[in-house]
Amino acid sequence: MTRTPHRWRRLVALLAAVVGIVGTATAAAPAQAAAGTGAPPRMTDGYGLTQTDQAVGDRTDFYLTVTTPEVAGKHHIKIILPSGYYDDPARRYPVLYFLHGSPDDPIQQNYPALTMSNAMITVIPDGGARGWYANWLNQNTPAGAQNWENFHLNQVIPFIDANLRTVATKKARAVAGVSMGGFGAFHYAQDRPDLFSQTASLSGDIDLSVDSMDLRLAVVASLIDAQGVVCGSSSGACDPNNDPYKPAVDSDALFGTPYPLFNADWRWNAADPSQHMDKLAGIGVSVYVGNGRGVATEPEFWLEGASKHVKDRMDALGMPYHYVDYGDGAAWGSHCNGAHNGGCWEQDLLDLIPRLERAFAS
Template structure:
């Protein structure tokens, strides 16, 4: 007579498998009852939700974390068909805003018409997508890298149907966010397969001392930061020391070593194997334009990539002629909107062939 034990074991395994599937389903909701309301997400990974607004496919979740002072919004854009196709998983673009902007202002049409999930986490007015050297300033805790890479990414993977692998993840950003994208991709290359910079401040070495001093201006709340209007006074409060972010910014006796360690232009080799996209204007050749100085920084990165023989995609649209109808080659949303019109289809193709 055969023993009943094998059958019992099969039934037990089936129960365990069903329970595991139920847990996964709860963690990543597949149905949205009310299309006019944001989905209900589950707290975790050190994040506590304190509010949400928007629709089922375009919403903002506000969270608190011990890593960064004050509540912070995370904008999430889901592709069309996300709720009607409950078994499909989607790649994710982590899109980093500029200084002193906010996630809620990232309303570029190309982000809303793509086939990927777009997540725009708050980076603060001048968080610089880094864990600050000095955590004891009037600004409070400033561990932005930990917040984004160790909390936001796993929070999104736990709550949405993502392709939760390197091949299913990209990071890109504007201005300060362009620096953040390169910085994150270089610090954690195991997380991302694609990186993009739109008018990014991607050279913080002494060779781009102008941009380094603009970063310092954002820290100390002095004129000359990164407001696109050029009037930054009052945008970066409370004021903190010029050394708060990466220590001393002055290139004397290597005391600026933390600036050099964070400088994307000095570490392009860490991007080996990733798809790299860089967009920059020229500010019309006007030294009073921030984009004029950004163009020089981007050329430094291009030169570093060329020296190593690394592949990349580089668009220098100069004064904006022929680059969309709203681009004048300056440091503004009219040019970035056109950058994204070009970038998003390329990103989708890269994900599709990964």
């Protein structure tokens, strides 16, 4: 049966009610106090970024607040330096860019594993509640300017290279992300393979094709604020006054129409990581996912299918990759239950970070 856009919109609302917005998850346990004492290093404005407040935190674990013409509002950039960063002023470090999920914030990325490396810098830029790590097609919505890709790739990366002792090369740069950030990590590495040597998806929305229409509709739900619709029609389902997806925008704001009629959704297909895995040739690719314990109301259940689609594409291309499907999480750390949450992502990072260190050092 051919579905009209109106039918798709009803499915979007249903999806938001049943599985929630993909990316909302239980936070990992707070990190222990970072090594070192004293104030964060002073950073110099540039590349279109203006700091609006003093950095918050200590000298190795802190965040900045910046503005940029590329994206409306103020934005946090969290930075984690190796504990020995100040011991050798001549030493330079590779960088992991870690992209958060929806509707999270860099400050909330307190996975202990992110502080474990003494061999690399970790940078966590703001991706918005539903920025989707892309330059939106429509810049004239109530959300204002939404050029997230320009912000991260053209501004944050050179800003970090100018202010910190980085190794500013493709070989020494990785991008990884959780949920919405998993999409961002693959999308950025595909758009700019000259910038990154490693990319990783942790429970990522890495298939937005019609093969994973459930995930595409979850993206749409975040745009049109289907959560607000559900809150407004359900008693006690959620707090409509604490809605991170306000203001609502049109379903076409991000990549044009999402409805697969007469190839009208071609921009979604162009941005879909699963259809362009060939662009990651020569880049180290890692995929981590669970199975949501087989429960269809658990987002991880749907993300497992998306990850399998990507694996099939890589197999067809003969690409090397690191793929972990930890199922119900029983063998993947004591805090992982196979669901879409920080306990599983912490275990993913415990596996990923040493592998990145070895790749950087090779």
